Amino acid sequence: MSDLSKDREFIVLSGIRPTGPLHLGNHLGAVRDWVDLQNRGEYCSYYFLANLHMLTTRRITGRSKGEKTGLSPTELLDDQIGLVLDLLAAGIDPSKSTIYAQSSIPELTELAWLLASHTPVVRLLKMHHFREKIGFIDTDKKEDEATRELQVTLQSLGVSVSHEQALSLIRADFGTHLGELEKSGLTANAALLTYPVLMAADILAVQADYVPVGDDQTQHLEYARDIACSFNVEYGETFVIPEVWKKEAIRVPSLRAGGKMGKSEPAGSVFYADSPKVIQKKFGAASKRDVNPPRTSSDWRNDPGDPVECNVFSFYKLLGATEDEAWAREGCMRATIPCGECKMRVAARVDELFAPIREKRLELATPAGRAFALDILHEGGLKARARVQEVVGKAKERVGVPFF
Incomplete structure (x- = not known):
């Protein structure tokens, strides 16, 4: 890690694209850890709305072949405010964490331009994220x-x-x-190609020491480390070299067979706002096995299952329900419980996890809650921008393009 990190509090940075309401995959894969990190009191936590990254795949209202496409600016704004309210309901505390939006800090795009001018385009073309998004290679x-x-x-x-x-x-x-x-009319925009450059700017501009990222973002963090190192060598020590916040990779499967849980498939995802009945319904309709057909109510006693093949069974481990996991494993392999009973127990555990979040989220779903979210973004933006301006100002001076 760079010597710049000495004699100051360590900074943890993470961001999330405001592309819809948060779900169980977001919670177990990121938000739960964010809350834990902020509550430890050992780090300065910076959590941001990646609303500029959002534009790489979310189209603003336009017309294609005479038909309206995309989301209106009002709808995009509602998603951003909704994300802040979801984070607050999940336990992110603005008195302990700095919450802001990329769009509040124009210096981020300035730094991204500086970094882009030091980045070979071939490296960006080779990024797995870009190649997967345009359908060339599996991630x-x-x-x-x-x-x-x-x-x-x-x-x-x-x-x-x-x-x-x-x-x-x-x-x-x-x-x-x-x-x-x-x-064939490729719709991917140039911002999708330069996505890693802006992500590097997000990280380096706040001098982040640790960045919790999923496996799909590791290559981007490697790029951020590389560009920071090369910049420091060429112009003098300017950026902290960020490190991956090491944690066990969590992949929350969709309740439909195949793939991971995501906002693009609501029927396969469990959201903070889902009622107990909705959660039960979604798990009740969940795909149980990826290989064999599910057991039916008439034959399950004569058809022992294999938990390894079951999407639903994996949720016990993800939720840390060890006793339930042992119960389900034995009951499935010995055919002493039907699949439906196993599903409903998982649904109950998810509801227990989400109940306080859902209650808090409903309390915030008011005009006052919306105003509170906007205030948080404003105050967080001012705090984060003050830090970013200092770092980016130094970088511009060292390159030779200062603010005159």
């Missing part, structure tokens, strides 16, 4: 893996190529893929 398949697979395929055809030659073919195919997408 779980790294470039090296794809290269090795191509070598094996060609070898089976009697063609031997080196790793470098196969890699060149992969990258050439990527260029062809982009050309085909352009002809």
Whole structure:
């Protein structure tokens, strides 16, 4: 870690895109940890609404082939305020954490421009996030893996190529893929390509020491570390070198078979605002097995299950319900409990977790709550911006483009 981190409080930074109400995946994967970190009192916690990142995939109202598309500015604003209220209901405390929006700090985009001018475009084109979003490569398949697979395929055809030659073919195919997408009306915007640069600016501008990120964002943090190191070498020590906040990766599955829980599939997600009946209904309709057909009410006693194949069973571990997990494992493998009973017990545990959050969220769903959220963003923006202005001002001076 950079020496800049000495003689000051360590800073933890994390952000979330305001693309809709928070769900169980957001809570277990991020928000729960944010609350824990702020309550430890060991760090300065900075949590921001990534509302500029939001624009990479959320289209503002426009027209396509004569039809209205996207969300209106009012709808986008409502989502941002709703996210703040969700965070407050979950336990984020503005007296302990700084909550702000990217759009409150114009210096972030200034720094992003400085960093972009020191970043080869090829590196951005190789980012897994960008390649996955435009449909070129699966996020779980790294470039090296794809290269090795191509070598094996060609070898089976009697063609031997080196790793470098196969890699060149992969990258050439990527260029062809982009050309085909352009002809087909690719909707990905330039901001999606430069997403990692703005993310690096978010991190470096507040001199963050630790950044809790998921596996899908690790490559972006590596880029932030690399660009900070190279900038410090070229212009003198300017940025703290951030580190990943190490934690066990959590993947909360969708209640529909396949994929992870997300806002784009409401039926497969459990939201803070869902009532007990809605939670029961969603788990009741949940896909139980990825491989075999689910047991029916008439045959379950003669059909022992395998918890490993069950989406619902994984929630016991995610929720830390060890006793229930043992009960479900034994009951499933010995066929002493029906799937429906197992589902309803999971639903009850989720409802227990969400009940106080839901109650608090309802209290905040008022004009006064909305005004409170706006005040929090305003005050947090002022505090964060004061810090960012100092860092970005120093970076601009060292590059030779100060504010005259």
